[in-house]
Every structure is written in structure tokens, then in C-alpha cells.
Amino acid sequence: MANNLSISFQNDMQELTHVLQVVNVFLEPRELQSKLVYAVNLILEEILVNIIKYGYDDEDSHEIEVQIGVEEEVALTVIDDGKEFNPLTVPPPDHSKSAMDRIEEGLGLQFVRHMRNAMEYRREGDKNILRIWIFV
Amino acid sequence: MNQALIQFDNVYKRFGANQVLNGVNLSIYHGEITTIIGMSGMGKSVLLKHIIGLLKPDSGRILYEGRPLYEMKKTDIDKLKAKFSYVFQDTALFDSMSVYENIALPLKEATSLPKGEIRTRVQDKMKLFDLEGIDQKYPSQLSGGMKKRVALARALVTEPEIVLFDEPTTGLDPIRKSAVHSMISDYQRRLGFTGVVISHDIPDIFYISQRVAMLDEGKIRFEGSPEEIQHVSDEIVQQFIQGLETPHDALTGTASQSQGERRFQEEMARLQSQQITFSVISFAVQNLDEVNEKLGHVTGQTVVKNLASQVKQRLEITDTCSRYGMDKIMVVLHNAKMDKARKFCIKLARELRVCDFIEAECQPGLNLWITAGFAEAQEGNPLKEVLANAESKDSTYFEFRIE
Numbered sequence: 001m002a003n004n005l006s007i008s009f010q011n012d013m014q015e016l017t018h019v020l021q022v023v024n025v026f027l028e029p030r031e032l033q034s035k036l037v038y039a040v041n042l043i044l045e046e047i048l049v050n051i052i053k054y055g056y057d058d059e060d061s062h063e064i065e066v067q068i069g070v071e072e073e074v075a076l077t078v079i080d081d082g083k084e085f086n087p088l089t090v091p092p093p094d095h096s097k098s099a100m101d102r103i104e105e106g107l108g109l110q111f112v113r114h115m116r117n118a119m120e121y122r123r124e125g126d127k128n129i130l131r132i133w134i135f136v
Numbered sequence: 137m138n139q140a141l142i143q144f145d146n147v148y149k150r151f152g153a154n155q156v157l158n159g160v161n162l163s164i165y166h167g168e169i170t171t172i173i174g175m176s177g178m179g180k181s182v183l184l185k186h187i188i189g190l191l192k193p194d195s196g197r198i199l200y201e202g203r204p205l206y207e208m209k210k211t212d213i214d215k216l217k218a219k220f221s222y223v224f225q226d227t228a229l230f231d232s233m234s235v236y237e238n239i240a241l242p243l244k245e246a247t248s249l250p251k252g253e254i255r256t257r258v259q260d261k262m263k264l265f266d267l268e269g270i271d272q273k274y275p276s277q278l279s280g281g282m283k284k285r286v287a288l289a290r291a292l293v294t295e296p297e298i299v300l301f302d303e304p305t306t307g308l309d310p311i312r313k314s315a316v317h318s319m320i321s322d323y324q325r326r327l328g329f330t331g332v333v334i335s336h337d338i339p340d341i342f343y344i345s346q347r348v349a350m351l352d353e354g355k356i357r358f359e360g361s362p363e364e365i366q367h368v369s370d371e372i373v374q375q376f377i378q379g380l381e382t383p384h385d386a387l388t389g390t391a392s393q394s395q396g397e398r399r400f401q402e403e404m405a406r407l408q409s410q411q412i413t414f415s416v417i418s419f420a421v422q423n424l425d426e427v428n429e430k431l432g433h434v435t436g437q438t439v440v441k442n443l444a445s446q447v448k449q450r451l452e453i454t455d456t457c458s459r460y461g462m463d464k465i466m467v468v469l470h471n472a473k474m475d476k477a478r479k480f481c482i483k484l485a486r487e488l489r490v491c492d493f494i495e496a497e498c499q500p501g502l503n504l505w506i507t508a509g510f511a512e513a514q515e516g517n518p519l520k521e522v523l524a525n526a527e528s529k530d531s532t533y534f535e536f537r538i539e
């Protein structure tokens with residue numbers, strides 16, 4: 001069973017459901033904790049929706065690449081050529097604020113931030129490269 | 137710069153044949169921590185006592201917001217004194233009074249607050265300084281560290297605008313010393329007071345000060361930022377600082393900040409002469425305020441100490457780990473491109489657990505959020521620039537959370 005999955009798709013909402021299905025087919029036989037699978041789904045959906053909705057000023061087709069590796073941890077990589085955006089700079093939720101005021105950080109990022117994780121963002125040329133490790 | 141909150145204008149003070157202050161000019165600004173350093177017996181405490189009016193100058197003026205103290209009416213001086221608080225070198229707690237009574241004293245003496253309100257305020261400060269449950273104990277029953285915290289709680293209970301600290305860490309072990317610094321800095325940020333600190337804790341005290349003044353032979357020999365004093369060419373200032381600096385950082389046992397800087401220079405020289413690449417990593421605990429609030433500043437500083445120790449254990453012998461700022465750890469990786477720094481961070485994120493940081497027991501529900509900025513040094517770049525690059529969220533940004 002391969003430990004790595006790599007998918008490329010176009011910046012189209014229609015393709016998103018398909019991508020998430022492929023990811024789940026890849027993760028399912030590995031018998032990972034359900035919390036972990038949930039986290040991968042939640043954060044992947046959040047990141048990809050964000051890229052497709054806000055990442056591009058033009059109407060052109062752009063390729064988005066998703067890589068998943070499962071070994072001692074789940075390592076998730078998303079590469080896109082959209083506008084420069086580092087989701088890790090979005091401030092973590094301030095619990096003294098009301099629920100409506102703190103939705104600026106997506107639920108996926110909030111959820112993963114409460115697990116043992118590492119995240120890395122870098123801009124290389126015209127690409128955003130976001131890596132997230134969720135430790136099993 | 138704005139008008140000074142407190143200004144010494146050519147102040148002289150003599151005790152018998154001993155000319156202690158010999159024309160002191162010094163400015164203390166609102167909302168800043170100003171640290172006064174200098175050899176023992178040079179008059180630092182005398183200087184502090186002039187600020188609060190416990191001593192009067194033989195000549196010269198002390199101005200408060202531009203107004204000379206001696207021109208003020210007694211009622212104005214009394215009002216002004218109510219804004220001050222003083223933490224004495226020897227804590228000066230009253231042995232016949234309980235911890236609660238000691239902390240409540242300034243409120244009972246200087247305010248007409250009802251008993252219930254006094255109780256709330258005292259309990260509030262006791263919680264902040266991790267002193268809960270010892271209300272009825274007497275100073276003689278407390279450890280040195282606890283006495284300091286009681287003294288700090290008493291000094292801050294009136295929420296003063298200006299706090300004077302006379303060697304607030306004397307006699308404490310390194311973690312508690314660092315915890316007191318962390319507390320002062322934390323409360324200064326929260327309450328916004330102006331602090332004047334007399335200290336020998338070099339370089340630790342520089343981490344929390346915005347200004348430093350050195351008193352030498354009755355005069356201010358240097359006045360400027362902590363960064364400026366560390367690079368000043370004046371030999372007497374240099375010798376004084378170097379004489380107090382230990383080769384190892386007292387809290388973490390890693391290299392001191394200046395040793396870390398020297399190591400960076402050596403690596404830079406190798407890069408320039410032999411093209412041997414090196415990288416720098418800057419680690420910081422991002423939610424240290426949360427740790428301080430939930431578990432106290434001693435635990436907070438233990439976390440910083442243990443982060444340094446965990447990082448150091450995983451380094452090669454040619455790498456250096458040093459403290460860089462109050463809560464920051466800097467690593468210089470010899471012969472390393474950025475990818476090696478990156479792999480080092482991933483390894484740490486994979487291996488560390490909260491119980492590697494907090495000695496007593498794992499804290500349920502407590503996450504530590506650590507950021508690691510890394511950068512490969514470029515020829516000729518000064519450390520400041522390499523670190524700024526490493527810490528910039530626009531370049532590679534790495535963070536991890538451990539449970």
C-alpha cells in the first residue's frame with residue numbers, strides 16, 4: 001500500500017468534492033483515528049475553498065496540488081500559484097471575543113491547532129507552499 | 137523624544153566627605169522600564185530614594201513632568217507620592233503582620249476603600265503572584281522567593297503609576313530570578329506602569345528594559361537602549377558589563393547572548409573565507425502569557441529553560457544554542473543549509489511532549505505553541521538582519537503545538 005498520495009486539480013469548486021473523496025479512499029484502509037481523518041478533511045476543505053474563492057484575480061484555470069503522506073504522522077502539503085497568503089499569520093482565536101468576532105480563523109485551522117501538530121508556510125517564486133503535519 | 141516623566145537636573149548629594157551624586161542628569165520616560173546599573177556603593181539606591189523624596193538633593197533639581205519637586209505644594213507632593221510604589225532590596229515586610237495584612241497595608245493606609253473591596257484587591261494580587269492559600273502565614277515562615285512575591289504584590293496592590301525596584305532579585309535562584317523579571321515585564325505590559333529598577337542581573341535585566349543608565353562616580357556615564365549599551369565603545373562601561381556577565385546564561389545554562397553573537401561572527405567569517413554555509417533558528421514560546429497566567433511565572437520560566445535544554449540535547453557539538461531575549465532561544469547551526477534547520481524543527485515537533493517542559497507532571501489540556509523561524513545566513517548580513525529574516529512570517533514560517 002503506497003504511503004503517499006499526490007493529486008493535481010483545477011481551481012474549480014466542482015472538483016473539490018472529488019478530491020476529498022480520493023483523499024478519503026486513500027486514508028480509509030490505514031485505520032487512523034477518526035479524529036485525525038476528520039481533521040484532515042476539515043482543514044483540507046478549508047484551505048482549498050479559500051484558495052479557489054480568494055486566491056485568484058483572473059478567470060483562468062490554475063493547478064492546485066495536494067500531497068498526503070502517512071507514516072509516523074500525516075503530512076499534508078498544498079501548493080498553489082494564487083496570491084501570496086500565509087494562513088498561519090491569521091491570529092489565533094481570542095476566547096474573550098464573541099463567537100461572531102472570532103470566526104476569522106477557520107474552524108479547520110482552529111481544530112488542527114488543538115492537536116499535536118507542526119505547520120510551515122513559505123512562498124517560493126509564484127507559489128504558496130503550505131505543509132501541515134498532524135502527529136498520530 | 138517626549139518630555140521626561142522624571143528628570144534629574146544636575147543633582148548633587150554628599151554624605152560627610154562622600155560625594156555620592158556628583159551632577160546627575162537622567163531622564164525617565166512614561167511607560168518604560170529604566171534600569172540603573174553601576175558598581176556597589178556608587179549611589180544607585182541614593183538616586184532611587186531621591187525620586188520618591190526620601191532624600192533631598194544638596195543642589196540640582198528633580199522634575200516631575202517638567203515641574204521641580206521643591207516648587208510643589210505639600211498637597212501636590214502627597215498626591216504625587218500616592219502614585220509611587222517602592223520595592224525594597226530586603227523586601228521590608230513587617231514580621232508581625234500576616235501575608236494578607238502586609239499586602240493590604242498600603243490600601244488601608246492610603247485609601248478609604250471598604251473592607252470588602254480591599255479583600256478583593258488583595259486576593260486578586262495574591263492570585264497573580266501565585267500566593268494563594270498563605271494569607272495567614274507570617275514572613276518568617278516563607279521562603280526567600282515567596283517573600284519577594286509578597287513584596288511585589290504589596291508594591292502593586294495600589295496599582296501605582298511608578299514603581300521603583302531596588303535589586304528585586306537579590307538572593308533568588310536563577311529560575312526565580314528570571315520569574316521576577318518576567319513578572320515585572322508582564323505587569324508593566326498589562327498595567328502600563330513606569331518602572332525604575334536597580335539591578336546587577338546583566339544581561340537578563342536588559343531583556344525587559346527599554347532604557348539603561350550606568351551610574352559611575354556620581355555621574356551618569358551612559359544612558360541609552362539595552363542594545364546601545366552592549367555595543368558602546370566606552371571601556372569602563374564595557375568592562376563593567378563584561379565583568380558581570382557569566383559565560384553561560386544563568387536561567388538556561390546555554391551560551392549567553394553575547395557568546396551566541398560571537399559564535400555568529402565566527403560562522404560569518406567562515407562563510408566569507410571558506411564558503412561554509414550556516415543557518416540560524418530562533419525559537420519562541422508563543423503562549424507563554426497563558427502559561428504564566430495559569431501556572432505562574434516560575435513555571436513559565438521553567439518552560440523557557442527546558443525548551444533550551446531540549447534543543448541543546450539534539451544539537452551537534454559544532455552547533456550553538458544561546459538565550460536571546462527574555463523568552464527566546466537562538467541556535468546557530470554550523471555547516472547547515474536551510475533544509476537542515478527545517479529538518480531539525482520537524483524532529484523537535486515530532487519528539488517533544490509537554491512533560492518535557494513542565495517537570496512536576498503533564499498538565500492536562502495545556503498546549504505549548506512554539507514558533508521556529510529559520511534562515512540561512514547570507515555573506516555580510518549582520519545577526520539582527522538574519523534573525524529578522526528568520527522570524528519574519530513572510531519567509532518560511534514554522535510553528536508547532538505540543539500536548
